[in-house]
Amino acid sequence: MSLPAEIDTFADYLAAHENKSLLRFLTCGSVDDGKSTLIGRLLFDTKLLFEDQLATLSNDSRKHGTVGEDLDFALLVDGLAAEREQGITIDVAYRFFATDKRKFIVADTPGHEQYTRNMATGASNSDLAVILVDARQGILTQTRRHSFIVSLLGIRHVVLAVNKIDLVDFSQEVFDQIVADYVEFARDLGFETFVPVPLSARFGDNMLERSERTPWYTGPTLVEHLENVPVADDALARPFRMPVQWVNRPNLDFRGFSGTVVSGSVRPGDPIVVAGSGRTSTVKSIVTQDGLLTKADAGEAVTITLDDEVDISRGDIIAAAGARPEVADQFAAHLIWMHDDHLLPGRSYLIKIGTRTVSASVTEIKHKVDVNSFQKLAAKQLGLNEVGVVNFATQHAVAFDPFAQVPQTGAFIVIDRMSNLTVGAGMIDFGLRRATNVHWQALEVDKASRAAMKFQKPVVLWFTGLSGAGKSTVANIVEKKLQALTRHTYMLDGDNVRHGLNKDLGFTEADRVENIRRVIEVSKLFVDAGIIVLTSFISPFRAERRQARDSFEDGEFVEIFVDTPLAVAEERDPKGLYKRAREGLIKNFTGIDSPYEPPEHAEIHLQAGTATPEEMAEEIVSYLTANGYLE
Amino acid sequence: MSADRMTHLRRLEAESIFIIREVAAEFKKPVMLYSIGKDSAVMLHLAMKAFYPSKPPFPLMHIDTTWKFRQMIEFRNEMAKKLGFELIVHTNQEGVAQGINPFDHGSSFYTNVMKTEALKEALTLHGFDAAFGGARRDEEKSRAKERIFSFRTETHAWDPKNQRPELWNLYNTRVKPGESIRVFPLSNWTELDIWQYILAEDIPIVPLYFAAKRPVVWRDGQMIMVDDDRIPLHPGETPEERLVRFRTLGCYPLTAAIDSDADTLEAIVREMLIARTSERAGRLIDHDEAASMEKKKREGYF
Numbered sequence: 001m002s003l004p005a006e007i008d009t010f011a012d013y014l015a016a017h018e019n020k021s022l023l024r025f026l027t028c029g030s031v032d033d034g035k036s037t038l039i040g041r042l043l044f045d046t047k048l049l050f051e052d053q054l055a056t057l058s059n060d061s062r063k064h065g066t067v068g069e070d071l072d073f074a075l076l077v078d079g080l081a082a083e084r085e086q087g088i089t090i091d092v093a094y095r096f097f098a099t100d101k102r103k104f105i106v107a108d109t110p111g112h113e114q115y116t117r118n119m120a121t122g123a124s125n126s127d128l129a130v131i132l133v134d135a136r137q138g139i140l141t142q143t144r145r146h147s148f149i150v151s152l153l154g155i156r157h158v159v160l161a162v163n164k165i166d167l168v169d170f171s172q173e174v175f176d177q178i179v180a181d182y183v184e185f186a187r188d189l190g191f192e193t194f195v196p197v198p199l200s201a202r203f204g205d206n207m208l209e210r211s212e213r214t215p216w217y218t219g220p221t222l223v224e225h226l227e228n229v230p231v232a233d234d235a236l237a238r239p240f241r242m243p244v245q246w247v248n249r250p251n252l253d254f255r256g257f258s259g260t261v262v263s264g265s266v267r268p269g270d271p272i273v274v275a276g277s278g279r280t281s282t283v284k285s286i287v288t289q290d291g292l293l294t295k296a297d298a299g300e301a302v303t304i305t306l307d308d309e310v311d312i313s314r315g316d317i318i319a320a321a322g323a324r325p326e327v328a329d330q331f332a333a334h335l336i337w338m339h340d341d342h343l344l345p346g347r348s349y350l351i352k353i354g355t356r357t358v359s360a361s362v363t364e365i366k367h368k369v370d371v372n373s374f375q376k377l378a379a380k381q382l383g384l385n386e387v388g389v390v391n392f393a394t395q396h397a398v399a400f401d402p403f404a405q406v407p408q409t410g411a412f413i414v415i416d417r418m419s420n421l422t423v424g425a426g427m428i429d430f431g432l433r434r435a436t437n438v439h440w441q442a443l444e445v446d447k448a449s450r451a452a453m454k455f456q457k458p459v460v461l462w463f464t465g466l467s468g469a470g471k472s473t474v475a476n477i478v479e480k481k482l483q484a485l486t487r488h489t490y491m492l493d494g495d496n497v498r499h500g501l502n503k504d505l506g507f508t509e510a511d512r513v514e515n516i517r518r519v520i521e522v523s524k525l526f527v528d529a530g531i532i533v534l535t536s537f538i539s540p541f542r543a544e545r546r547q548a549r550d551s552f553e554d555g556e557f558v559e560i561f562v563d564t565p566l567a568v569a570e571e572r573d574p575k576g577l578y579k580r581a582r583e584g585l586i587k588n589f590t591g592i593d594s595p596y597e598p599p600e601h602a603e604i605h606l607q608a609g610t611a612t613p614e615e616m617a618e619e620i621v622s623y624l625t626a627n628g629y630l631e
Numbered sequence: 632m633s634a635d636r637m638t639h640l641r642r643l644e645a646e647s648i649f650i651i652r653e654v655a656a657e658f659k660k661p662v663m664l665y666s667i668g669k670d671s672a673v674m675l676h677l678a679m680k681a682f683y684p685s686k687p688p689f690p691l692m693h694i695d696t697t698w699k700f701r702q703m704i705e706f707r708n709e710m711a712k713k714l715g716f717e718l719i720v721h722t723n724q725e726g727v728a729q730g731i732n733p734f735d736h737g738s739s740f741y742t743n744v745m746k747t748e749a750l751k752e753a754l755t756l757h758g759f760d761a762a763f764g765g766a767r768r769d770e771e772k773s774r775a776k777e778r779i780f781s782f783r784t785e786t787h788a789w790d791p792k793n794q795r796p797e798l799w800n801l802y803n804t805r806v807k808p809g810e811s812i813r814v815f816p817l818s819n820w821t822e823l824d825i826w827q828y829i830l831a832e833d834i835p836i837v838p839l840y841f842a843a844k845r846p847v848v849w850r851d852g853q854m855i856m857v858d859d860d861r862i863p864l865h866p867g868e869t870p871e872e873r874l875v876r877f878r879t880l881g882c883y884p885l886t887a888a889i890d891s892d893a894d895t896l897e898a899i900v901r902e903m904l905i906a907r908t909s910e911r912a913g914r915l916i917d918h919d920e921a922a923s924m925e926k927k928k929r930e931g932y933f
Contacts, residue, residue: 096819413799
């Protein structure tokens with residue numbers, strides 16, 4: 001980096017520096033293909049390392065290095081203590097360098113399969129992928145997996161870096177074969193540019209400078225290509241979309257909607273629609289602290305005001321009136337699963353799409369994809385790092401675009417409700433027709449009118465507890481007491497549900513989830529009919545009970561924990577089930593080889609070890625009276 | 632490619648504004664950690680932009696170790712007043728009572744008590760569920776690995792081996808009571824970006840960044856400014872007046888000055904472009920032990 005002496009030219013130099021474009025890319029590939037070394041070499045060759053960093057590197061190379069006396073460039077990027085000790089990359093690291101033409105943000109992603117989610121994290125914000133292959137190894141499973149995920153996440157530019165070419169004597173034959181193998185399997189991955197480069201990250205061949213040791217190679221060096229590859233984001237060419245982040249209301253005279261334009265552009269006077277409500281208006285002004293804008297393009301963070309008083313809140317999408325996003329409560333999507341706990345159809349998760357977070361569940365796993373052969377396989381659940389095509393149903397209709405058309409409004413993450421962890425990443429393929437076509441009839445005969453006729457507030461009394469805890473015994477007494485008070489009730493329990501509605505279900509985790517889902521749906525219909533419903537199921541998982549609770553309106557769901565110690569329940573063993581479970585004759589038996597997750601906030605917590613069933617039933621009826629369920 | 636395509640700096644600015652707005656919209660009680668340095672100055676500037684014409688809907692908080700440069704404290708009070716921010720200043724009073732200082736207790740212990748513990752104490756005291764920090768990924772290797780929305784347990788600990796995936800700009804902001812998220816809107820900025828942006832936007836910064844004659848003494852090969860009379864001088868030692876400036880600001884006994892005649896922003900950026908030493912070299916606390924930043928961060932340091 002040379003500096004001009006004159007301050008005028010320095011100003012020019014600065015201006016040029018400020019106006020550089022930015023390329024975000026990731027390096028990926030299998031373990032030991034040399035990803036971290038490649039980035040270390042880039043930093044070293046582009047003179048982005050400071051003297052003290054070099055001194056530290058030299059120290060570390062002696063301590064942890066894997067390349068003898070030489071500088072181990074991988075140590076520049078592997079920043080976590082655990083990584084340095086184990087000599088592997090666990091999480092994505094971001095590095096920054098610049099050449100005269102461009103600035104670069106590199107995501108160095110891990111190669112181990114178990115850390116695929118971290119690789120996907122790095123890929124999701126990249127414009128280009130440098131996929132490394134060890135020339136000695138050729139294409140490995142991870143090469144395919146990473147290529148597939150990179151393609152799924154929408155990356156359209158790929159460099160195939162055939163590394164360690166020095167270790168195969170700079171052989172053109174080896175290089176050509178690897179490239180041919182790669183092209184063969186990547187044909188359908190939809191990459192717009194594909195450039196294979198033979199290189200040695202350790203020695204710098206074809207990194208910055210063309211190597212004399214590969215005279216047969218006529219293409220660009222890695223850096224030449226990174227500097228020149230056109231990755232023009234076509235976001236500008238797409239229709240205008242702005243998910244609303246924050247309603248800007250400093251005083252009564254100003255009401256603006258703050259957000260980032262994610263695609264297209266917008267000008268004052270443009271007609272817009274609020275996706276979802278379908279309300280239309282016209283853009284009045286585009287406000288920033290630096291003044292009003294005459295136009296805002298994709299990528300800009302602005303605040304928009306409208307001509308009309310339109311009801312808009314966080315989570316809504318302001319869109320071009322002439323090119324509206326889809327609105328539906330069911331859609332098909334590609335999903336990458338990122339957690340040890342499997343994705344279970346029917347279980348309630350949260351999804352965040354744009355700036356909106358809604359409850360959602362997978363209604364069907366259509367198939368999963370084998371990352372090696374890209375074949376479709378039948379699946380009942382998705383495990384860690386698996387990719388599937390699934391149908392989602394959301395609690396409320398959401399606005400979106402297919403990911404292929406507008407990635408920013410077609411991507412979503414899946415969050416586990418209990419742990420709050422991000423457990424999946426999804427890309428919407430299309431909305432499902434039936435969702436757009438089903439319209440709820442507004443009936444004059446409704447829940448309220450049905451309940452009013454019965455002089456009661458419909459409610460679900462959700463009994464949960466171990467097998468043999470006494471749920472059904474107590475529920476039966478409660479139902480009798482309510483009938484004596486001339487209330488309309490119905491009881492759902494294993495006996496009347498398992499034999500009919502749910503007789504196709506077994507006791508695997510997936511089947512238990514489905515069992516509960518159906519019970520919830522039936523309960524909902526009864527509640528809609530104005531009935532007091534008593535459900536008596538072990539329902540051992542918090543997530544399912546949470547889902548049940550969320551399916552009802554406030555006050556319609558009363559969770560009753562029949563808290564009997566396992567030893568007591570097992571001692572009672574009314575149906576002889578514990579005995580058989582202990583003998584291994586019944587699998588997945590709650591309390592024995594399947595967990596029971598006790599409620600944390602049950603409305604009623606019955607200490608079933610000390611109270612009689614009659615006393616407990618009375619406690620429940622008192623609760624219902626005190627809370628106005630029995631007028 | 633369109634002619635008015637956004638430049639590098641505009642992309643970074645927009646990304647940061649998006650992050651800051653997302654926090655304001657999704658958290659119950661966010662706070663912006665204000666360290667008074669150049670990165671904090673940029674972060675503050677971006678927060679003002681993010682909510683204009685409203686004011687940012689969160690307070691600023693400064694963890695005052697009582698050993699900051701005097702000019703930093705003056706600047707802090709001025710900025711909060713000028714921009715209309717509520718300013719929370721927190722000091723670990725127990726540490727003060729015990730007389731914990733960087734000279735007698737070593738930088739590692741001192742930093743832990745007066746910065747890390749103080750910060751954790753303040754976050755718990757106010758019940759903040761999100762805290763903005765001005766850290767950048769180019770500063771240090773463990774920072775390079777950290778998410779933009781970085782989860783902290785109830786004890787404010789960071790688990791670097793088990794970070795939440797972070798895809799696109801869909802930040803997972805969900806926490807249980809007591810847990811929190813540290814948010815780093817400047818994650819993708821480099822030191823040079825920061826300076827260029829300060830230059831382009833004319834952002835006010837503490838005068839210590841500009842070269843001036845200042846009294847310094849030498850400690851372990853580094854120049855330490857004599858900001859007040861609490862620094863123990865060796866017998867016969869007299870501070871030397873020298874033309875110096877600071878690339879990074881913190882507690883004065885732990886922040887080394889560099890020889891420089893850069894007394895304008897242009898000159899600073901120019902100096903940056905030929906710099907051969909990274910800015911953290913001027914922070915004495917990083918050299919204490921290998922992987923020291925990661926260790927501190929796991930314990931709750933920013």
